[in-house]
Amino acid sequence: MNNNFLDEVREQVGExxxxxxxxxxxxxxxxxGMADYFATPRTEEEVGILLEKAKKYEIPVFVVGNGSNLxxxxxxxxxxxxxxxxxxxxxxxxxxxxxxxxxxxxxKIARTAYENSLGGFEFAAGIPxxxxxxVSMNAGAYGGEIxxxxxxxxxxxxxGEILVVPSDELELAYRSSVITKKDYIVLxxxxxxxxxxxxxxxxxxxxxxxxxxxxxxxxxxxxxxxxKRPEGYFAGKLIMDAGLRGFQVxxxxxxxxxxxxxxxxxxxxxxxxxxxxxxxxxxxxxxFNVTLQPEVKMLGEF
Numbered sequence: 001m002n003n004n005f006l007d008e009v010r011e012q013v014g015e016x017x018x019x020x021x022x023x024x025x026x027x028x029x030x031x032x033g034m035a036d037y038f039a040t041p042r043t044e045e046e047v048g049i050l051l052e053k054a055k056k057y058e059i060p061v062f063v064v065g066n067g068s069n070l071x072x073x074x075x076x077x078x079x080x081x082x083x084x085x086x087x088x089x090x091x092x093x094x095x096x097x098x099x100x101x102x103x104x105x106x107x108k109i110a111r112t113a114y115e116n117s118l119g120g121f122e123f124a125a126g127i128p129x130x131x132x133x134x135v136s137m138n139a140g141a142y143g144g145e146i147x148x149x150x151x152x153x154x155x156x157x158x159x160g161e162i163l164v165v166p167s168d169e170l171e172l173a174y175r176s177s178v179i180t181k182k183d184y185i186v187l188x189x190x191x192x193x194x195x196x197x198x199x200x201x202x203x204x205x206x207x208x209x210x211x212x213x214x215x216x217x218x219x220x221x222x223x224x225x226x227x228k229r230p231e232g233y234f235a236g237k238l239i240m241d242a243g244l245r246g247f248q249v250x251x252x253x254x255x256x257x258x259x260x261x262x263x264x265x266x267x268x269x270x271x272x273x274x275x276x277x278x279x280x281x282x283x284x285x286x287x288f289n290v291t292l293q294p295e296v297k298m299l300g301e302f
């Protein structure tokens with residue numbers, strides 16, 4: 001533990017940093033060992049200070065939101081996790097434009113749009129993530145994507161510079177963006193929506209919520225779709241056709257309801273989940289000559 005680092009951070013931003021924080025409390029898989037440092041900034045200035053101090057003391061940094069697309073090793077993370085979450089999650093409305101801080105959940109933004117009769121974000125209401133990750137990965141579902149509605153994103157560069165990047169420069173594509181390519185940190189974004197009848201918005205949100213509940217294993221901890229969609233295929237169908245429905249390693253299992261989901265079926269470890277992912281990849285490659293790429297990010301030593 002670097003006491004000089006801790007002292008300097010706490011002197012400038014107060015008690016927003018913890019030590020030896022269990023990451024199983026901060027990921028939707030509900031697994032993961034201890035992070036050396038765990039910080040919850042409340043302002044973009046605090047984000048900047050944390051990164052500046054980490055750079056000074058050569059401490060690795062990883063930024064998370066809701067931890068909904070993340071598998072953290074059982075050995076934890078030797079560095080600082082910066083969680084941009086509920087402490088930095090304001091959502092404001094002006095006309096047909098919604099501005100949101102990076103820690104705002106997609107559900108909160110969708111609810112705000114609904115309350116203000118603004119349509120176009122219904123697709124995101126059930127995605128269990130925050131704005132920062134959603135913009136970085138161009139989150140999408142049921143025919144909608146972040147790129148359809150975003151105006152611009154406010155980001156912090158590795159050099160500590162704040163930029164406002166317009167939508168046409170974000171390079172938003174399937175699960176990628178200029179943000180991931182350049183290791184920017186999303187601080188916030190603005191979206192433009194069309195006026196729409198509230199009942200229509202509500203009906204669409206209810207329809208998608210029913211579809212998710214009936215087709216996805218929401219009753220188990222998971223990180224959503226475990227694999228990216230291979231070109232010309234569906235990951236879930238390949239896994240099912242490989243005979244892997246219900247395939248289990250320790251407490252990790254391929255969902256019986258949707259084979260594209262790896263779930264924590266009870267007391268799984270990160271090692272269980274990681275081993276299951278590798279075995280699924282191996283079996284699908286062997287049977288269909290298709291390489292499944294994980295959509296889930298791996299953090300730490302496996």
